[in-house]
Amino acid sequence: MAKFLFIYRESTEPQAQPSPEEMQALQAAWYAWMQKFASAIVPGGDGLKPAGRVVKAGVVSDGPYIEAKEVIVSFTIVQANDYDEAVAIARECPPGHTIEIREYAGYA
Amino acid sequence: MSEPRPLVEHFFRHEFGRIVAVLTRSLGVRRLELVEDVVQAALAQALETWSRRGVPEDPAGWLYRTARNLAIDALRRERIHVQVLSRLADEAEREGPQLQTHFADEIGDEPLRLLFVCCHEAVPVESRVAIALRTLCGFSTAEIARALLTTEANVQKRIERARNRLCDLDVDFDTPAAPQLSSRLETVLVVVYLLFSQGCYVTHGDKPIRRDLCDEGRRLGRMLAAHPVGDIPAVHALLALMCFHMARLNARVALDGAIVLLEEQDRSTWNWSDVREGMDWLARSASGDGLTRYHVEAGIAWEHCRATSFAQTDWRRIAELYDTLERIAPSPLHSLNRAVAEAYLHGPQSGLERLAAVPPENVPANYPGWYTVIGELHFRLGQNAAAKRAWQEALELTTAQADQDFLCRRIALCQSDNGRPADESPR
Numbered sequence: 001m002a003k004f005l006f007i008y009r010e011s012t013e014p015q016a017q018p019s020p021e022e023m024q025a026l027q028a029a030w031y032a033w034m035q036k037f038a039s040a041i042v043p044g045g046d047g048l049k050p051a052g053r054v055v056k057a058g059v060v061s062d063g064p065y066i067e068a069k070e071v072i073v074s075f076t077i078v079q080a081n082d083y084d085e086a087v088a089i090a091r092e093c094p095p096g097h098t099i100e101i102r103e104y105a106g107y108a
Numbered sequence: 109m110s111e112p113r114p115l116v117e118h119f120f121r122h123e124f125g126r127i128v129a130v131l132t133r134s135l136g137v138r139r140l141e142l143v144e145d146v147v148q149a150a151l152a153q154a155l156e157t158w159s160r161r162g163v164p165e166d167p168a169g170w171l172y173r174t175a176r177n178l179a180i181d182a183l184r185r186e187r188i189h190v191q192v193l194s195r196l197a198d199e200a201e202r203e204g205p206q207l208q209t210h211f212a213d214e215i216g217d218e219p220l221r222l223l224f225v226c227c228h229e230a231v232p233v234e235s236r237v238a239i240a241l242r243t244l245c246g247f248s249t250a251e252i253a254r255a256l257l258t259t260e261a262n263v264q265k266r267i268e269r270a271r272n273r274l275c276d277l278d279v280d281f282d283t284p285a286a287p288q289l290s291s292r293l294e295t296v297l298v299v300v301y302l303l304f305s306q307g308c309y310v311t312h313g314d315k316p317i318r319r320d321l322c323d324e325g326r327r328l329g330r331m332l333a334a335h336p337v338g339d340i341p342a343v344h345a346l347l348a349l350m351c352f353h354m355a356r357l358n359a360r361v362a363l364d365g366a367i368v369l370l371e372e373q374d375r376s377t378w379n380w381s382d383v384r385e386g387m388d389w390l391a392r393s394a395s396g397d398g399l400t401r402y403h404v405e406a407g408i409a410w411e412h413c414r415a416t417s418f419a420q421t422d423w424r425r426i427a428e429l430y431d432t433l434e435r436i437a438p439s440p441l442h443s444l445n446r447a448v449a450e451a452y453l454h455g456p457q458s459g460l461e462r463l464a465a466v467p468p469e470n471v472p473a474n475y476p477g478w479y480t481v482i483g484e485l486h487f488r489l490g491q492n493a494a495a496k497r498a499w500q501e502a503l504e505l506t507t508a509q510a511d512q513d514f515l516c517r518r519i520a521l522c523q524s525d526n527g528r529p530a531d532e533s534p535r
Contacts, residue, residue, distance in 0.1 A: 017148060019248035020120035023155050030159030031114050047156040074156065 003042065003104040004078045004086040008097040009070040029094035037078070037089050045076035070098055115163055118320040120151055123171050124246035129218035130172070131179060132243075137225055138275040142182055143175075144243060150175035219244055220331050227295040230277050231270045238263050239270035240299040245324070254507070255306050257472055289337040296338075297346055297402070300328045304350050308357065317357055326350045333389075344393035345402035351386030352409035355379045367514045371418045383413050401437035404429050423452040440472045444481055456485040476505040476515075483518065496522040 018026070034041060050071065054063035064071045080086040083103065090099045124147055131143045150171050164170045226240040237256065241247040247255070249263045256263065307321025329347045332338030359373035390406055408429045415421040430446035443466050451459025463482060471478060483498035496519055503515045 017248065019251055020124045020148075020151055020246040021118070021251075022248075023151050024115060024118070024120035027120075027155050027159055028114055030155075034159070045160055047160065074160070076160070 001079045001081060002106075004080055004083075005102045005104065006045075006076040006078055006086075006090060006093075007072055007100040007102065008074045008076075009100065010073045010097055011070055012068055026094055026096070033093055036092065040079050040089055042077035042079060045074065047074040048072055073097070115158075115167065118318075119167065120154075121246050122320075122324075123168055124148075124151065125219050125222075125244040126168075127172050127175050128243050128246075129222040131175060132222060132225075133218065135179060135183075139179075140243065140274060141271055142179065146178035146182060147171075147175045148246075149178050220328060220335075223296055223299060223328065224289060224292055225274070226270070227292040227299065228274065228277070229291065230273045232266070232273070233295070235266040235270035235273075236295045237299050237302055238266040239274075241303065242267055245303065245321075255302060257475060289335075293332075293338060293340075293343075296332070297342060300325050300332070301346060301349075301402070303328070304353070308353055317361055319357065322350070322354055322357065326354065341393045341396045341398060342400040342402055344389045345400055345406045348386045348389035348393055349402055349406035349409055351382045351389060352406060352413050355382035355386065355413060361510070366517075367510050370412070373418075375417065378413070386410070386413070399432075399436065401433060404433045404436065408433075421452070423449050427453055440466065440470050440475075440478075443470070444478060447485075448481060451485055451488070456488040459485045460489075474505055476502040476511065478502075479505070480511075480515065487518070487522065492522040 050073075052063040054061050054065070078086055078089055080089060083101065086101050086103075090101055093099060127147050127150070128140075128143050131147070132140060135143055153174055154167070154171055158164070158167075222244060223240055226243060227236045231239065238252050241252050241255065242249075249260045249267070252263045252267075253260045304322055304325030307318040307323075307325065326347065329343065329350055333343050333347060355378050356373070358379060359375065359377045360368055362368050386406070386409075390410060393403055393406065408426055411422055411426050411429070427446065427449040430442055430449055433442045434446060444463070447459045447462040450462050460482065463478075463485075479498045479502035483495045483502060486492075486498060487495035499515050499519050499522070503512060503519070506512055506515065
């Protein structure tokens with residue numbers, strides 16, 4: 001089993017506000033997804049606050065990035081045999097994000 | 109945090125209305141927009157957190173605390189309304205079981221209170237329903253636009269006007285005095301009824317019925333009837349009407365979610381305890397000398413409940429009641445239903461003639477039901493091409509999945525009718 005990091009990105013453009021009904025439907029979809037792949041999902045994923053800091057060559061600036069079209073909003077850690085399996089899990093994830101999948105290099 | 113579990117259906121929408129109502133009480137109605145924003149933001153945070161971590165032990169309390177904290181942050185940034193701020197901050201310090209009970213107690217009448225505030229005389233009439241659906245139910249502008257048969261831009265304007273007026277007046281959020289309640293009751297009833305009909309006839313999305321909206325409508329109705337100001341025949345009649353409709357909801361949707369026509373409904377699945385409750389309200393409504401549209405509509409719904417089979421339906425009585433309804437509350441939808449009754453009474457051709465007689469400016473734009481009925485009447489006359497045209501028109505207007513499926517099935521009927529392609533009929 002390898003570990004994969006799912007990085008969720010969302011548009012920085014203002015989105016139309018979903019109604020409570022729509023939000024709850026989305027919450028239910030996430031819940032169903034988490035249940036379905038409960039054995040693959042490693043505890044510890046989380047959402048990320050929209051603003052951040054960028055340290056580059058010792059210079060600290062506000063981030064993420066002014067020009068960014070999408071920002072990272074959250075992540076999940078998933079255990080899977082290979083990319084195909086990880087992609088299959090990501091495909092069933094509720095819509096609304098771009099998901100980048102990266103396999104752990106295994107240094108730690 | 110307990111085992112992750114799903115939320116009860118419509119939890120977010122119910123809590124939206126309740127928390128808006130409770131927070132508006134602390135912050136004042138002029139802060140309505142801020143309140144809506146923080147409640148919306150709290151729901152968004154819940155979506156993010158609960159999706160990944162599971163639903164907390166006390167989800168309603170979690171939402172309320174989050175929304176209140178967001179409100180405190182927002183007010184701190186403004187550095188005004190010090191009093192409001194300290195009141196909220198005090199409350200936050202008293203955190204704990206005390207707050208829970210306090211909150212739970214307030215749930216009962218708080219939405220009703222907010223409903224009466226939304227129906228304030230100072231709020232333009234056409235804005236009242238929009239602001240009530242927005243604040244009490246968290247409806248999006250698109251959802252309200254569909255409910256009110258109007259455009260999103262228009263709804264947006266109505267809501268802004270309502271907020272501005274409430275803001276200008278700094279309306280006191282305490283329960284208004286009885287005379288004020290009475291004068292607002294009429295609009296309150298319109299809101300309750302609209303909420304209810306939205307549940308019965310969903311105009312978008314993938315569910316043909318939203319029972320929770322019906323439940324909410326009836327719940328508000330019962331609360332009104334239990335209040336001295338609302339204990340009047342019009343409210344009783346509205347309750348009767350709602351009960352008779354609810355009794356028949358189960359039969360309207362097949363197991364696969366498809367819409368079932370009244371003609372084909374299994375009457376044994378009707379809910380007879382709803383019918384009985386409706387009869388009680390109907391009996392209570394028959395006092396005084398006022399005849400409201402709710403009385404007449406309850407009478408029509410009762411006629412349907414009373415018929416032991418579709419063939420037993422007393423269409424003559426129903427047609428008479430629609431005549432009365434058209435007289436006391438003119439609406440193109442009543443004309444439409446009157447035409448349906450006419451069709452059952454004197455044949456589809458008479459029904460079509462009635463509809464043809466409706467002045468074009470009175471035909472509701474963007475209302476698919478109008479063309480669905482026209483299609484049905486043509487179909488019954490064997491005029492498949494005309495039926496298909498009408499149904500296609502309806503299909504273009506409808507956004508509800510169940511309605512779309514229904515219309516597609518009807519259109520397919522036109523095409524396969526005895527091997528006679530509909531397109532060969534003269535246009």
